[in-house]
Amino acid sequence: xxxxxxxxxxxxxxQLAVDWHTIRKDLxxxxxxxxxxxxxxxxxxxxxxxxxxxxxxxxNHLRDSCLFWSGWVDSYxxxxxxRIDLVS
Numbered sequence: 544x545x546x547x548x549x550x551x552x553x554x555x556x557x558q559l560a561v562d563w564h565t566i567r568k569d570l571x572x573x574x575x576x577x578x579x580x581x582x583x584x585x586x587x588x589x590x591x592x593x594x595x596x597x598x599x600x601x602x603n604h605l606r607d608s609c610l611f612w613s614g615w616v617d618s619y620x621x622x623x624x625x626r627i628d629l630v631s
Contacts, residue, residue, distance in 0.1 A: 549630055556627045563620045570613045577606045 584599045 553627060553630045556623055556630060560620065560623045560627065563616055563623060567613060567616045567620065570609055570616060574606065574609045574613070577602055577609060581606060 581599060581602045584595050584602060586596045586599055
């Protein structure tokens with residue numbers, strides 16, 4: 544491969560890294576919103592004004608899914624960074 548090929552690949556990898564960071568930021572923001580909703584839907588004496596058991600369970604599941612995908616995004620960010628280092 545010539546220098547132009549490496550530069551083109553590095554540019555694509557950098558854009559991919561930007562995309563992964565954007566996705567991670569979006570997931571973190573979504574997680575914060577879900578945490579708030581979990582707190583206001585928590586059933587029981589300490590629960591929020593809009594307490595609802597089924598909504599609380601659904602939001603907990605959504606929060607867990609968000610955390611799961613955040614972990615995968617972090618993994619892909621690391622993998623992309625390694626590829627950038629290898630190409631650069």
